[in-house]
Amino acid sequence: MTPGTPRPERRGEPLSREIIVRAAVRLLDDAGESGLTFRTLAERLATGPGAIYWHISGKGELLGAASEAVIAGAISAGSAGARPPEAVRTLALGVFDAIDAHPWLGTQLAVNPLRPPMLRFFESIGRQVRALGVAPSAEFTAASALLNYILGVAGQNAANARAVSPTTKRAEFLATTSAAWAELDPDEYPFTRSAADRLRDHDDRAEFLAGLDLVLAGITARLAPPP
Amino acid sequence: MTPGTPRPERRGEPLSREIIVRAAVRLLDDAGESGLTFRTLAERLATGPGAIYWHISGKGELLGAASEAVIAGAISAGSAGARPPEAVRTLALGVFDAIDAHPWLGTQLAVNPLRPPMLRFFESIGRQVRALGVAPSAEFTAASALLNYILGVAGQNAANARAVSPTTKRAEFLATTSAAWAELDPDEYPFTRSAADRLRDHDDRAEFLAGLDLVLAGITARLAPPP
DNA sequence: ACCTGAACACCGTTCAAGT
DNA sequence: ACCTGAACACCGTTCAAGT
Numbered sequence: 465m466t467p468g469t470p471r472p473e474r475r476g477e478p479l480s481r482e483i484i485v486r487a488a489v490r491l492l493d494d495a496g497e498s499g500l501t502f503r504t505l506a507e508r509l510a511t512g513p514g515a516i517y518w519h520i521s522g523k524g525e526l527l528g529a530a531s532e533a534v535i536a537g538a539i540s541a542g543s544a545g546a547r548p549p550e551a552v553r554t555l556a557l558g559v560f561d562a563i564d565a566h567p568w569l570g571t572q573l574a575v576n577p578l579r580p581p582m583l584r585f586f587e588s589i590g591r592q593v594r595a596l597g598v599a600p601s602a603e604f605t606a607a608s609a610l611l612n613y614i615l616g617v618a619g620q621n622a623a624n625a626r627a628v629s630p631t632t633k634r635a636e637f638l639a640t641t642s643a644a645w646a647e648l649d650p651d652e653y654p655f656t657r658s659a660a661d662r663l664r665d666h667d668d669r670a671e672f673l674a675g676l677d678l679v680l681a682g683i684t685a686r687l688a689p690p691p
Numbered sequence: 692m693t694p695g696t697p698r699p700e701r702r703g704e705p706l707s708r709e710i711i712v713r714a715a716v717r718l719l720d721d722a723g724e725s726g727l728t729f730r731t732l733a734e735r736l737a738t739g740p741g742a743i744y745w746h747i748s749g750k751g752e753l754l755g756a757a758s759e760a761v762i763a764g765a766i767s768a769g770s771a772g773a774r775p776p777e778a779v780r781t782l783a784l785g786v787f788d789a790i791d792a793h794p795w796l797g798t799q800l801a802v803n804p805l806r807p808p809m810l811r812f813f814e815s816i817g818r819q820v821r822a823l824g825v826a827p828s829a830e831f832t833a834a835s836a837l838l839n840y841i842l843g844v845a846g847q848n849a850a851n852a853r854a855v856s857p858t859t860k861r862a863e864f865l866a867t868t869s870a871a872w873a874e875l876d877p878d879e880y881p882f883t884r885s886a887a888d889r890l891r892d893h894d895d896r897a898e899f900l901a902g903l904d905l906v907l908a909g910i911t912a913r914l915a916p917p918p
Numbered sequence: 919a920c921c922t923g924a925a926c927a928c929c930g931t932t933c934a935a936g937t
Numbered sequence: 938a939c940c941t942g943a944a945c946a947c948c949g950t951t952c953a954a955g956t
Contacts, residue, residue: 616843
């Protein structure tokens with residue numbers, strides 16, 4: 465299945481920050497956060513660990529650069545011209561889908577947000593909040609609430625991805641969790657227990673959007689003027 | 692300022708899981724996540740690193756147990772008898788204040804939620820959602836949205852705490868961030884730039900509650916029947 | 919049963935030496 | 938200027954040996 469030695473990440477070209485970051489993203493995708501080490505990365509780049517330090521200051525910058533490389537593409541993808549409620553959904557889905565494709569990104573965003581690309585994301589959210597007609601005094605609160613909700617989901621998805629082996633399918637994971645919840649004491653956990661059934665055919669993406677719509681509805685109801 | 696060798700964590704008593712976890716919480720509070728090592732912890736407990744493994748299976752369990760110890764007290768504290776909208780605020784503030792007192796907890800919750808104590812938290816949130824009159828088909832979505840928002844804030848707070856030295860005061864941090872945002876290009880970042888001013892006298896706790904109220908308002912507006 | 923601490927297999931990072 | 942890879946100072950974890 466997994467080849468012992470993946471294809472080399474460069475052929476002849478000199479090392480560069482860009483090549484290192486691209487290789488780091490691939491390594492993270494293949495092996496998860498714990499799989500990204502300077503030694504393994506150097507091996508894939510056919511060099512020694514010290515070479516990486518000429519281009520990147522350390523592990524923190526490496527992880528940050530990998531996150532930024534992935535998120536930058538995801539955010540700029542779908543921001544073209546859409547209007548308030550739908551534009552927020554498109555923006556948020558961009559982040560959601562990027563995390564779905566790169567689970568390690570969820571941890572990074574949840575725990576280390578507002579680096580430059582996420583600042584652009586926050587900016588985009590903020591503009592949409594303005595377009596909804598939210599008063600200046602409340603727009604920061606509204607944009608923050610949206611961002612916090614999105615980052616919360618990011619962390620959850622990352623946690624779920626980390627809790628199971630990378631090959632486990634979504635449905636299998638949900639079935640396991642659902643079964644575990646179904647065995648909770650009904651006197652102590654009436655709510656969670658009754659949620660077990662609904663969990664079995666749970667659609668993460670749809671659920672994410674439904675929650676986002678609740679936050680949007682709250683913003684509209686409390687902060688946006690009636691039309 | 693900081694004493695070189697803090698007081699020993701036990702005097703005479705035998706080691707136990709409880710004593711180890713208590714010492715781990717104190718070490719995390721004193722030195723942050725990167726300060727918790729088996730060697731340092733063993734030193735504080737006046738023993739060798741191997742001794743800890745007799746009681747705790749590894750670092751993951753140690754971090755999990757420390758989180759549970761702190762969060763368990765915070766959650767059970769204020770759940771007595773309050774009614775829907777206010778009870779959710781009390782529950783959420785319990786988590787918020789626990790993270791404020793123990794910043795490392797924010798990372799743990801954002802990235803590793805729904806361990807037993809957080810499951811109780813989710814259960815409590817869920818019951819309040821029911822008490823609001825949300826239909827069974829929507830109650831999981833509503834409770835999840837509240838939890839995701841709370842966990843998102845948890846991650847943000849942890850990130851902010853980690854971004855600055857432990858002694859930096861809140862106001863100082865906000866002033867720095869505000870100054871940085873004020874220097875953003877007004878054409879590229881009109882929203883974030885205008886938020887810079889408001890950030891200077893920003894009250895985290897009040898802002899957290901305001902965002903929570905937006906999610907609650909969305910739940911009420913969209914999912915709770917009119918009275 | 920519980921503890922000890924040396925030893926093992928890793929890390930991230932540095933740096934003299936090379937090209 | 939850029940790369941190499943051995944070496945350093947750590948980790949988490951294991952385990953033979955003690956009590």
